[in-house]
Amino acid sequence: MKKPNVIQTILSVAACKLTRGILRHTGRGGTAVPGIVAMKLAGNILSAVTDGMQIVVVTGTNGKTTTCNMIEHACTSAGCNCLLNKSGANLLHGIAADLISNATWLGKPKYPYAVLECDEAALKQFVSYVTPKAIVVTNLFSDQVDRYGGVENTLKEIRTGVEKSPASVLVLNAEEPLSASLALNVPNKTVWYGLDRGVGTRGKVDLSDAGVCPVCGGEYAYDFHIYAHLGGYRCTKCGYHRPEPDVCVTSIDQMTSQGTRIHLRADGKEQEAQIALPAVYNVYNAAAAVAAAKAMEVSVVKAIDSLASVRSSFGRLETFDLKGNRLQMILVKNPAGCNQAFSYLTSLDEDFTAVLCLNNRTGDGHDFSWINDTNYEMLCSDPHVKKIYVGGDRAQDLFARLQRAGASEEIMELFTDYQALVRLLEKESRPIYALPNYTSMMELRQALMQATGTKDFWE
Ligand SMILES: [Zn+2]
Known part of the structure; x- marks a missing residue:
């Protein structure tokens, strides 16, 4: 696609900044409208505003926001x-608006680096305009089935994006067989991250x-498990198996609600690291961030050190102080x-x-039957x-599910306000x-x- 001329570029950038300013002034944060307007005025404005920029795109089901946050912190x-699309608008026009x-x-980029959270289906659109230096895929799980028609479909969407971007380095989870298969039959270089069998x-x-x-379509056997379908898989028919991670967490030494101490091997060296966030899934996010730094040719040592001071983002183990008592919020979907x-x-x-809390509005997916596949028994038996x-909105359904879980x-107490x-x-x-x-x-x-008295991120 042809680059926009100077007049088109100035008009497009001005229209984007102006609409965004107006929307923010009226209290609306992340939205697609400024991006739509700008791309209407100059179809290929995205390639102009990213010219010479080193971009890493992060997609996948869970952990996108935290991984982006960690990569941005590592780069800084x-x-x-480094620019980070903090507004959470992760479809094409929302990303465009941020850039x-x-x-x-x-229309020249102000930042030499950008970390962009990208919806799984939006990746193939984004790479039509921009070639990222690296594409990180966190994992694939069943999610919002009514939106994409299943996890296999989501994998296909991402694969289309990867095939359009052969020069991007893939950063893939070695233990998650669905997204790991993206490395098959493409020329892209790959950096693998994962957890050791121990x-x-x-x-x-x-x-x-x-x-x-x-x-070959054969069944998997597992040499070890981490959680869900993540682990040391291997095909029982043809021998296709989990690759050895380039960035590998060799042990989780201690975990509290404040953070996690791990050992990690990268570039052949093993070292201790502190992650300022708890939970095993954040260990994966941290490994992904270090692997992304490697793919971006940003200092891996600095990336590992930076994990100790990374801060939680919007609803991802975000902590609130309620009159001296701690509330931690974990977004689950x-x-x-x-x-x-x-x-x-x-x-x-x-x-x-x-x-x-359970709603089933448009932003959540209307189908909330996923609560039947969720292990509430684990919580209720603690x-x-x-x-x-x-x-x-679905408090009654959730209440009934918890009763069944024991x-x-x-x-238990229901609340509406x-x-x-x-x-x-x-x-x-x-x-x-x-x-x-x-x-x-x-x-x-909001409540x-x-x-x-906390303020929102765009205020
Ligand atoms: Zn096989």
Whole structure:
């Protein structure tokens, strides 16, 4: 596609900045409109505003936002000025809006580096305009089935994107067989990240997303498991197997609600590292970030060091101070993510209060039957759960699911008003863990921000 001329570029950039300014002024954050307007005025404005930029795109089911956050922090720590699409608008026009409004009026990029969270289906559109230096895929799990028609379809969408971008380095999870298969039959270089066989976890084994061998259609056998369908898979027919990770977590030494201490091997050297976030899935996100640094040719040593000071983002183990008591929020939107959150909570040796919220609006996916595939039994059988608040549009369904999982009615309480809930929580003395899905998180977060006087990220 032809590059836009100077007039088109200036008009397009100005229109983007202006619409974005107006929308923000009226209290609306991440949105696609400025990107749509800009791309209408100059079809290929994206290639102009990213000219010479080193871009890493992060896609996959779970962990995109945290991984992006970690990569941005790694780049910044290594002295590379890096743009991050913080607004969470991860479809083509939302990404475009972030890139264009962070260019000069003449359409030149202000940042030499960018880390972009990208929706799985939007990747193939984005790479039509821009060739990323690296494409990171976190993992693939069943998610929002009514949107894409299953995890196999999502894999196909990503594969189309990868095939359009042969010069990008792939950064792939060695233990997740679906996304690992993206390295087959493409010329792209690959950096693998993963956990060593010795790193056992208490995560639930669930092979429903594992699929079959992409080479011969054979069944997988596992030499070791991490959680869900992640582990040391190998095809029983043709021998296709998990690749050896280039960035490998060799042990998880200690985990508390404040963070995780690990050993990690990268570039042939093993070293200790601290991750300022808890939970095993964040160990994967950290390994992905270090692997991305390697793919971007940013200092791997600095990337590892930076994990100790990475901060949580929007709803991902975000912590609120409720009159001296700690509330940690974990966004959950599918069985795999929710089970991992339960696995984290039950690994902590302390009494706690849980807040579970479930909506099924457009932003969540209307089909909420995923709660039937989620291991609420793990949460309900933990003697440390002393209270469970249940809310959201589907509170009754979630309440019934928790009853089936064995939660006693004495510890459960339904709520409808988020502000009233926060007032109740302020009287608690136990740590609180809130597990909302997307749109219920927005409501809960709003009430928490009002109560604690926290400001939103774009303010
Ligand atoms: Zn096979």
